[in-house]
Amino acid sequence: MKTLEVLKTENLKSYYMFEMQEEKKEVKAVDDVSIKIQEDEIYGIAGESGCGKSTFLKTICGLAEPPLRIVGGKIYYQVKGKEIDIVKGKEIDITKLSQEEYRKLRWEYISYIPQGSMSALNPIIRVKESFKDFVTAHKKIKDKQKDFEEPLRKHLNALGLPMRVLKSYPHQLSGGMRQRVTIALATILNPRIILADEPTTALDVVAQRAVIQLLKDIQNLQKNTIILVTHDMAVHANIADRMGIMYAGMFVEEAKTEEIFENPLHPYTTFLIGSLPKMGDKSYKISAPGSPPSLANLPQGCPFHPRCPYVMDICKKEKPELIEISKGHKSACFLNTKERKENAK
Amino acid sequence: MRNNNPTDKEKVTTTKMQEKLIQVENLQKVFIVGGGFARSKLLAVDEVNFYIQENEIFTLAGESGCGKSTVSKMLLGFLEPSLGEVYYKGKDIVNLKKWEEKKGFMKEVQSIFQNPFETFNPLRKVDSYLRDTAKQYGIEKNNGGQTIEEALRSVGLTISEVKGRYPNEFSGGQLQRISIARALITTPSLLVADEPVSMVDASLRMSIVNLFKDLRDNYNVSVLYITHDLATAYYVSDRIGIMFRGNIIEMGGVEEVLMNPKHPYTQMLKESIPEADPKKKWSERISIKELETEEYMRKGCKFAGRCPFVMEKCKNNMPPELQAENRMVRCWLYE
Amino acid sequence: MLEGFKELMKDGRFKFAFIVICILAFMSILSFFSPYDPLRWNVVPRDRAPSWPHIFGTTSQGQDLFWQSTYAIRNSLTIALIASGISRVIAVIVGLVSGYKGGRTDIILMSINDSFVVLPTLPILILISSLVKENLTLVLLGLIMSLFGWAWDARVIRSQILSLREREFTYTAILSGTRTINLVIKEYFPYIIPIIFSTLINNMIAMIGTEVTLSVLGLTNVEIPTIGTMIHWAVSSQAMLLGYWWWILTPVIISIFLFVALYLLSTSLSEYLDPRTRIQRIGKAKE
Numbered sequence: 015m016k017t018l019e020v021l022k023t024e025n026l027k028s029y030y031m032f033e034m035q036e037e038k039k040e041v042k043a044v045d046d047v048s049i050k051i052q053e054d055e056i057y058g059i060a061g062e063s064g065c066g067k068s069t070f071l072k073t074i075c076g077l078a079e080p081p082l083r084i085v086g087g088k089i090y091y092q093v094k095g096k097e098i099d100i101v102k103g104k105e106i107d108i109t110k111l112s113q114e115e116y117r118k119l120r121w122e123y124i125s126y127i128p129q130g131s132m133s134a135l136n137p138i139i140r141v142k143e144s145f146k147d148f149v150t151a152h153k154k155i156k157d158k159q160k161d162f163e164e165p166l167r168k169h170l171n172a173l174g175l176p177m178r179v180l181k182s183y184p185h186q187l188s189g190g191m192r193q194r195v196t197i198a199l200a201t202i203l204n205p206r207i208i209l210a211d212e213p214t215t216a217l218d219v220v221a222q223r224a225v226i227q228l229l230k231d232i233q234n235l236q237k238n239t240i241i242l243v244t245h246d247m248a249v250h251a252n253i254a255d256r257m258g259i260m261y262a263g264m265f266v267e268e269a270k271t272e273e274i275f276e277n278p279l280h281p282y283t284t285f286l287i288g289s290l291p292k293m294g295d296k297s298y299k300i301s302a303p304g305s306p307p308s309l310a311n312l313p314q315g316c317p318f319h320p321r322c323p324y325v326m327d328i329c330k331k332e333k334p335e336l337i338e339i340s341k342g343h344k345s346a347c348f349l350n351t352k353e354r355k356e357n358a359k
Numbered sequence: 360m361r362n363n364n365p366t367d368k369e370k371v372t373t374t375k376m377q378e379k380l381i382q383v384e385n386l387q388k389v390f391i392v393g394g395g396f397a398r399s400k401l402l403a404v405d406e407v408n409f410y411i412q413e414n415e416i417f418t419l420a421g422e423s424g425c426g427k428s429t430v431s432k433m434l435l436g437f438l439e440p441s442l443g444e445v446y447y448k449g450k451d452i453v454n455l456k457k458w459e460e461k462k463g464f465m466k467e468v469q470s471i472f473q474n475p476f477e478t479f480n481p482l483r484k485v486d487s488y489l490r491d492t493a494k495q496y497g498i499e500k501n502n503g504g505q506t507i508e509e510a511l512r513s514v515g516l517t518i519s520e521v522k523g524r525y526p527n528e529f530s531g532g533q534l535q536r537i538s539i540a541r542a543l544i545t546t547p548s549l550l551v552a553d554e555p556v557s558m559v560d561a562s563l564r565m566s567i568v569n570l571f572k573d574l575r576d577n578y579n580v581s582v583l584y585i586t587h588d589l590a591t592a593y594y595v596s597d598r599i600g601i602m603f604r605g606n607i608i609e610m611g612g613v614e615e616v617l618m619n620p621k622h623p624y625t626q627m628l629k630e631s632i633p634e635a636d637p638k639k640k641w642s643e644r645i646s647i648k649e650l651e652t653e654e655y656m657r658k659g660c661k662f663a664g665r666c667p668f669v670m671e672k673c674k675n676n677m678p679p680e681l682q683a684e685n686r687m688v689r690c691w692l693y694e
Numbered sequence: 695m696l697e698g699f700k701e702l703m704k705d706g707r708f709k710f711a712f713i714v715i716c717i718l719a720f721m722s723i724l725s726f727f728s729p730y731d732p733l734r735w736n737v738v739p740r741d742r743a744p745s746w747p748h749i750f751g752t753t754s755q756g757q758d759l760f761w762q763s764t765y766a767i768r769n770s771l772t773i774a775l776i777a778s779g780i781s782r783v784i785a786v787i788v789g790l791v792s793g794y795k796g797g798r799t800d801i802i803l804m805s806i807n808d809s810f811v812v813l814p815t816l817p818i819l820i821l822i823s824s825l826v827k828e829n830l831t832l833v834l835l836g837l838i839m840s841l842f843g844w845a846w847d848a849r850v851i852r853s854q855i856l857s858l859r860e861r862e863f864t865y866t867a868i869l870s871g872t873r874t875i876n877l878v879i880k881e882y883f884p885y886i887i888p889i890i891f892s893t894l895i896n897n898m899i900a901m902i903g904t905e906v907t908l909s910v911l912g913l914t915n916v917e918i919p920t921i922g923t924m925i926h927w928a929v930s931s932q933a934m935l936l937g938y939w940w941w942i943l944t945p946v947i948i949s950i951f952l953f954v955a956l957y958l959l960s961t962s963l964s965e966y967l968d969p970r971t972r973i974q975r976i977g978k979a980k981e
Binding site: 474496538542 | 861865866867868871880884885
Binding site: 062063064174188189190216217218219220221222223224226227245246247248249251252271272275285286287289290291292293294295296298299300305 | 421422423424530531532533557558560561562563564565566568569587588589590591593594617618627628629631632633634635636637638639640641644645
């Protein structure tokens with residue numbers, strides 16, 4: 015049973031704080047999020063641009079830098095059987111662990127692949143050097159062959175990458191190949207959690223397929239956890255075990271991938287799924303109407319209510335909480351709680 | 360601008376009645392890569408032939424770096440071809456030297472680009488581009504205002520939403536629409552759309568792509584849709600050409616090519632499209648072992664390194680344009 | 695414009711620089727009301743320490759230091775402005791044409807450019823100055839110095855143009871029917887202007903420094919009062935040895951204030967005008 019939690023957030027709030035011309039502005043990118051991520055699973059986070067999913071990733075791996083600040087809540091990692099709270103009260107307390115410990119923790123435990131990371135490789139050195147720089151920063155290498163070359167070769171082989179990439183410079187590789195190399199780089203130290211922010215955006219279908227295949231292989235090999243953020247529902251359908259749908263800084267639905275696609279509970283999820291074109295189907299499709307609210311200026315009550323076709327009075331006043339509707343399926347919508355009450359009668 | 364002809368849809372299928380807007384013949388582009396002693400020639404576009412008709416949406420599809428953007432740049436006159444001709448309504452537009460001639464061409468053939476945030480100068484107001492276009496193409500002052508209004512309305516926006524605002528005040532989808540509106544002000548016959556939705560959220564792509572259908576059906580505008588997203592290509596195109604490493608390897612009606620692909624590469628592409636259905640995951644693995652530049656340098660068919668049906672012939676000779684089941688295919692399997 | 699100015703005044707650096715420059719500008723205007731002819735000697739008692747009415751003191755040549763300074767500031771600024779102004783114009787034209795046209799034009803222009811970059815400014819100026827010393831008017835000096843100030847900045851502008859040329863909005867402008875010259879002005883100038891401003895001010899600092907150097911060495915027309923010539927006279931008349939501290943301190947302190955003010959003006963202005971910070975300011979009023 016995969017019930018070991020590897021990462022947990024409790025009422026996490028992470029805002030961008032700006033001060034422009036004596037006006038304070040709060041962009042509520044992560045607004046009261048409580049999520050549990052398990053070991054040995056691929057968790058997908060879906061949502062439109064600007065819903066806060068990238069910020070969520072940055073926050074949970076401790077990369078929240080001003081103007082982004084953790085305003086409330088807790089983040090727990092499960093390291094070697096111990097729970098470590100990396101947030102102390104209202105401030106990010108990176109110094110709870112020493113700098114050394116924190117850095118080690120970062121790349122051995124949790125690995126972050128940022129968006130557009132195809133440009134993350136140092137352009138003036140060969141790929142092999144990038145790998146070497148990375149590994150030596152985290153591990154002592156006594157025997158070059160045994161500690162570095164062998165594991166590197168095995169790693170690349172297991173991931174289906176040709177050895178020739180090691181001798182190349184980044185600009186000699188195509189975008190898709192660079193992305194795969196970056197993922198290989200981020201996973202060479204066997205991290206327990208891999209955070210991937212839009213790893214397939216800007217790639218064509220073939221490269222995308224290769225990247226998704228790569229991520230699946232890594233997860234299979236290392237039996238770790240991947241948290242994958244993308245707006246592309248089709249990618250989630252192919253790789254995610256469980257999914258969370260984000261809207262305006264909060265999670266509005268969470269369930270197993272099959273459940274999400276077969277039985278979406280939240281109206282926004284229905285929109286996300288219905289707006290995708292399918293091969294062989296030329297019937298007229300529409301996008302979700304309207305546009306997401308500005309995170310600096312959220313509407314009162316449920317943030318989705320201005321666009322929701324099923325809006326009720328309560329939606330305009332109160333913000334729904336993410337609660338379990340059926341086993342393993344959570345939703346933040348008054349429609350579902352109303353139905354549950356009616357079904358219980 | 361709008362011609363309410365409900366019968367236009369029928370016209371789409373009768374090819375005899377459609378004039379050829381664009382005819383591309385034997386187009387080639389060679390780039391010199393590297394410098395000093397390590398120079399080499401990269402054949403980015405090789406022997407490309409296709410045409411685009413009135414009132415149709417023609418898609419040029421393929422992976423990133425297959426040459427499709429290079430083709431569109433040559434078509435628009437932003438890049439000089441190494442070889443080959445491009446005709447617009449019968450006229451050679453490759454060698455246009457005079458500004459007046461170039462402008463006359465641009466009036467009829469407009470373009471939008473991939474990155475909506477780069478399409479407009481971040482330091483300029485977005486509506487200034489709309490006014491510039493109206494003014495510089497001689498659309499009368501008062502009429503100009505009206506034309507701009509109509510152009511915005513056709514993409515689902517109003518002048519009040521757009522007036523006086525800078526690009527960073529809009530979302531990617533909105534900017535892309537404004538970009539299309541700007542292109543429509545000159546009432547072009549052809550709109551070249553280079554990856555217009557790849558930087559827009561998957562859930563919002565349909566609204567932009569539906570616009571192209573609307574343009575074709577109601578505004579007499581053909582669209583050259585350049586993309587790597589086959590799902591939207593299937594949804595919106597009439598005809599499609601699949602490019603691989605500089606060659607068009609399969610071309611024909613979108614129903615035939617995408618539902619019943621003949622070229623092994625097209626078959627692989629089709630299979631690689633992720634379906635938004637967890638029950639339909641990919642069953643086979645793909646393996647990409649060659650670096651992109653190596654594939655470009657191949658003698659013979661460029662797909663030979665990955666092709667499951669490869670023969671000796673393929674490694675040495677580039678297959679010519681062959682016909683198979685009412686589409687064009689460049690593959691020795693169909694000789 | 696007014697809001698821009700108010701914004702800038704919030705920056706302490708700009709405020710200080712603006713005030714100092716206003717004071718210095720005021721002093722140069724005062725020079726038109728000077729009761730003493732700057733070229734004449736012995737119009738006031740000699741070697742007086744600062745006291746009324748000679749608030750900066752007097753020189754060994756019997757000149758009032760305060761009124762001399764007003765002329766000095768005015769002349770130094772004039773030379774600097776002429777030199778930097780002309781070199782901006784050359785730099786912008788060369789940079790724009792070279793960057794936008796590319797090809798052979800670029801190669802030719804950049805070869806000429808690089809020849810000017812490698813010229814050793816001071817030795818050549820010393821040579822020229824020693825040849826034309828007596829005929830060296832302010833304007834002539836400014837013109838000659840401007841030839842040394844344009845080359846480096848032309849390259850800077852050229853690289854900016856090169857990168858702008860590849861951005862997508864260039865193509866949007868072309869498709870909108872905008873021709874080359876119009877395009878460069880409408881699309882690129884907002885990016886070039888900050889470069890022009892910051893290099894202008896930096897150039898001025900360099901020009902004033904060069905003029906001071908030449909004058910102190912006695913290579914300019916030392917009759918004309920400038921900051922440099924004032925120092926020259928003070929040094930050659932042994933002011934420090936004789937204890938006439940006001941004579942040497944006056945031009946030195948003025949030049950320090952001038953340099954510091956120009957430098958702070960340059961940094962605060964270029965930060966304000968930088969497209970990246972401007973983009974952040976744009977549209978925030980709408981939020």
